[in-house]
Amino acid sequence: MPGLTTAWSLGSLGAEVLRGRVAVTRDVDPSAVGDLGGRPPRATLAFVASDVAEALPVAARLVDGVHRVGVPARDAADLHGREVVLVVDDGPYWFQLRGLSVRGTARRAAGADGGLVWFAIEPRRVLAWDFGRIRET
Amino acid sequence: MRVELAHPTVRTFLRRGMVALVATRSAAGRPFLTPLWFVVHAGVVWVTTGTATRAARNVARHPDVTVLIHGETNAAEVAVRLRGRATLRPGLPPWPVLLRIAVKYYLAPRALRSEVANVARWPLRTRYYASVAGGPGHLAIVPVAAEVVARPDRPAE
Secondary structure: OHHHHHHHHHHHHHHHHHOOOOOEEOEOOHHHHHHHHOOOOEEEEEEEEOOEEEEEEOEEEEEOOEEEEEEOHHHHOOOOOOEEEEEEEEOOOHHHOEEEEEEEEEEEOOOOHHHOEEEEEEEEEEEEEEHHHOEEO | OEEOOOOHHHHHHHHHOOEEEEEEEOOOOOEEEEEEEOEEEOOEEEEEEEOOOHHHHHHHHOOEEEEEEEOOOOOOOEEEEEEEEEEEEEOOOOHHHHHHHHHHHHHOHHHHHHHHHOHHHHHHHHHHHHOOOOOEEEEEEEEEEEEEEEOOOOOOO
16 A cells, blocks of 8 residues: 555654654755865864953865865964864855864874975864755655 | 954954954853854844854843854955854844845845755755754854955965
8 A cells, every 4th residue: 555655654754744854954064065185265273262262264184084284474373282172164045055064173184285284183073064965864 | 464344354353254253252161163054234234043042142141242254255365253142032033124234135146046046955955053052043243343254265366
């Protein structure tokens, strides 16, 4: 009785929606926005200094699965060992918004590519979103 | 480079920028960063967010925020950073702000093309907004200082 089964399934789905149990999400696996690990349109690092949330534009690279950020030397002094949040993101309009957020600890890394001081982020939490892939969960 | 709020570069980024990276501090002193749409009205930067989102809760405890606005092209060599004080307000923003949001993000030609191309997803978006923590709210950020900062990924070569 595939027809009845389908009708029951659709009815159940409708009831779940009405009860708010079918959530909607724009979250994706970080690999789905992996291209942002190259040269993202926006790369920003946040941390707290002197009790104020700071935001820096940074160079961001995903190297062998490790998120690295490059900052000018003048901004590098206080970063080692700090809790940081890196956001790389793209898109101006609703269905084009996508990005990746990495929360973790900044550790000084070797290299001076581009005249920048580089840090690797020891991740504690990684989130990714793509509003163009909004869907029911 | 610290500049006046009326500096031409600041005004240009506030007018043309599409996404603001809003940095806030949690009650426990931890950093939080979220990309948000913004418009400027009456000298105030307005961003919409739920009243119980992390950014909103942080602002309620610590109103000092930093806002970074990147150029919207990969060729932009600088960004604009604003220091400001934010106020969390419940409900939708005032109608002049809503109108600016509508024109900037829904009705501009490229925005409209994106909206039309995704018309089948509008119901999902409506449900997504309905699930935003705490219901609708917005932040009114009064800038107190501005800087033009180099983007390290965009060397002037």
